[in-house]
Amino acid sequence: MARVIPPTVDADDEYFWDGVKEHRLLLQTCGSCGTLRHPPVPMCGRCHATDRGVQEAQGTGHVHSWIISRHPSEPDDQARVVVLVELTEGLRLVGNLVDTPFDQVRNEMPVEVCFREIDGVLLPQFRPRSVEGPVPMGSPT
């Protein structure tokens, strides 16, 4: 199993990790102008409001880029695929790709969020999404 360094939650991102506990992928919104943002910041760069809300992500997107992450000094550690996912909402989020052989990882492949416990830490992960599913807006053709 991969070894996971757990998140150190603070006031600006606890909404995200609280959502993970409920298997929900939450995105921060500006409480005033509604702008979506990730990673979160405590003030809206557009309107300077500090009010914030959350919006549950559709959980769909596609792989923007990816690497195979092997532990550089502990070769027995299991490798993971790290993906940068472009969510349907247009934001990007780092996660891991699961249920996919390493040689089948592709840029632009459709993925959907799932939640897995790894090394005792519950994390948002992504798995391949059937192409019959809804095509996300903004997805490259």
Next chain:
Amino acid sequence: MSRVTVAGSTIIAGIGQTEFSKHSGRSELQLAAEAARSAIADAGMTPADIDGMVTFTQDSNDELLLMRSLGIPELRYWSRTPNGGAGAHTTIQHAALAVHGGAAKAVLVYRAFNERSGRRFGQPNARVTPPGWNWYLPFGLDTPAKTYSLGFQRYMFRYGLTNEDFGRYTVVARRHAATNPNAWFHQRPITLEDHQCSRWIVEPILRLLDCCQESDGGVAMIVTTADRANDLPNRAVKVAAVADAHINDGNIMFNYYHGDLAEFPEARALGRQLYEQTGLGPSDIDAAMLYENFSPVVFLQLEALGFCGPGEAAAFIAEGNIDLTGTLPVNTHGGLLGEAYIHGLNNILEGVRQIRGTAANQLSSPETIMVAGGHSGLILQPAG
């Protein structure tokens, strides 16, 4: 649009360094003191002439202990620059602005560490997530090689590149290092086959020979005003431009949130700032020292700084343009892959040596050298 600039009014008066190794056998403070002592002597100055200091926020060497070690009687100015190697050239910006504005007369810029025998940058050493890293560390992005590679992969995908393309840069860097006695890899050139036989660090992006070294060593420079250029024992080098560029929604290590990860918009902004300050363009640059913690960073910078078009860096390198005899010699000392990784500050020393005419791989009378590290950079020219 006019900008505050120090163009033409400040010089690098002296340079100094220790040997570059994998085990210095002495403290980081001693490395800093030895490099500084050399730079002060090279500038024809004494410790009493130094009244300012600039180093990296990441440097462990206390200014006051270094002051005691060198016997500097009075210090009027000091500052530190963030962002690691991406801010290497920002040290010169701080020093130049300090002497230009009169806060100090001569500023010692230094960086010294035991980065191989002490704390190794390449190893995953985090056990908890520092602020802002919850989005990366729990998912396995625990080394610089991995965090950068997640961006590089998109660059490779966009332009259909393979790791072999990156290897062609390393071959050039190691060829330059092979004839540089200062370089750790002096007399040890490699072939593309050697590169392709080195082990994966981040598959399928980076092999071992795409990664910079981990090094022990120290480098130092003296920055002062241009009116002193003619009083110095060694040829002074003008800081013709110096800049530091950051863009909203960026990051220092990577730019996951920019529109197109196959581009390096911070380096494009850096180039624009440097060219604006001097009225120069890419074709005016005789040689470039480009920060490369990993080989693909050279590709992204060559394109962003305007030396070739988007996606053209692989061909630009393969065609020999960055060789010593090419149109734009790059990292003539061997770079951070071939010479040493002194957090990028050693690249500025090579720029100074090329202008002075004292480099190991001396080019034919270069007049304009760019030294750049993605976010920060400078242009050097002969003083006077």
